[in-house]
Amino acid sequence: MTGKTHVIGGIAACMAVSQVTDHEPVLLLAAGVFGALLPDICHGGSKLGRKVPALSRLINGVFGHRTFTHSLLFLLLIRAAFSFVHWPAEISEGILVGIGSHLILDAATKNGIKLFYPINLTVRFPVTVRTGGSAESGILAVLVVCIVYFGRGIIQL
Template sequence: MMASGHQTVGVTAGLLSITLLPQVEYIPNGTLETILFFVFVLFGSLLPDIDTPSSTLGRKFWRALMYILLAAAVLYLFAPEYLETYREQLKVFVMLTFPLLVMVKSHRKMTHSVVFIGLLLFYHLVITYFFEVPPYYFVGFMLGVCSHLLGDYLTKRGIPFFYPISKKYFRFIITMRTGSSAEKIMVTVLSIWNVWYLISQVF
């Protein structure tokens, strides 16, 4: 599924969660909280494609990582005392980044599996251990990630849900090709529903 499709499905999942689970404490209530909630939904809806350097998020991630590594190399050569000053922060950064680098081998492998979801849950535990982060941010983020896997589950290629335990790809009974007319129709219908729902809530 294309990036725009993943984001549309993610927004739909976010709206459905707020509609169907209004009393759950992990769902945002205020306007600002709701906006931030959907920011995390949109980011999560693109994250699994971080394993593809040519994807919308992949390009930004790998470019930023290259800049960070270049800056670290320059500091190591000309100002090593700065690296020593931020030693603990760098350890946390490496700890959080290294698993992503290990799992990024090719498109729709580890980042489209239940192992990736488990890794994100682990990240959540680590981050909340060090910082106080409202839970609805993570809920929105995970909704986006899961909506991405659902979108690719509907494509003809499917997803390797149990990778690396099993390399078998799973897909829905009815599938569509990425970028096909069927996908565009589905995205258009969901977009219309999303806009209608938002307008109905305002007026």
């Protein structure tokens, strides 16, 4: 999926989570956007990869694209790292939800993801879309509808 779809997906996922928690929504959403972009740091042309090209090249050189940073192992290591930092729970939760949304969206692409890295098994949904294709625009539209739906509770505050 494109960076734009991941950003919208991260926002939609965090807005859904904000419905069932008492987390501060703005902080949760900001962290969610970062988390939604984080896995593609392995791609030099991604939104985050362009910000830190040296780190992006290093990660891509060691792991390749859509492997380690698109796995449960990555998600669990990030979660473990959060136990060493002292910041609001919204940040940790938002980043993890954002990463989760990224993995789900990329699993809906033809290339899939290496969810169980280092096991070389490609995981994808039975129905997939081409990154940047018209079907992705449809997914983007559905995510925007989700944001509007979940956002009405936040806006009424």
